[in-house]
Amino acid sequence: MHFEYVISLEQQTAAEGQAAAAQARADAQAEAARVRDQAQQIREQAQRIREEVAQRIRIEQGQGPGEGVIVLPPTPAPWPQDQIPPQVVDIVTMFIVATVICIVGLPIARAIGRWIDRRGLPSPVSGDLAAQMNRIEQAVDSMSVEVERISEAQRFQAKLLSDREKVRA
DSSP states (O other): OHHHHHHHHHHHHHHHHHHHHHHHHHHHHHHHHHHHHHHHHHHHHHHHHHHHHHHHHHHHTTOSTTSSOOOOOOOOOSSOTTSOOHHHHHHHHHHHHHHHHHHHHHHHHHHHHHHHHHHHSOOOOOHHHHHHHHHHHHHHHHHHHHHHHHHHHHHHHHHHHHHHHHHHO
């Protein structure tokens, strides 16, 4: 009985999968038909535009209806002919401002750079101070040598004392 239930569940699942696949196929076919219709409409629009352009060319050449050239009204200028366009004024203004910034800003930037470089250098030391520092350095070196000698002597004495105690024992 249990096996029959499992088999019927598998058959039911397979039937549902086939129904879903059939639905997906139908949806895809409907979408494909819609896209084909749109493509056909676009082709028709392109054909109409080609025909209109060809007709205008024939009219301009004097071959089509109307026998002559189509005269279009003159397009007005975007600004009066005796004035400078506003875009040119903006560009010239930006160029002048950039030039002034370069002329004034370059020396200022160089001065700041030199100041930063100088700030990192050690301050110059006078000759007297340098000689005094040299003497102090030599004195510290000689003291360190003497301290090392004293420590060596203490180690030697400690070794002698330990050897003497070993001999007694």
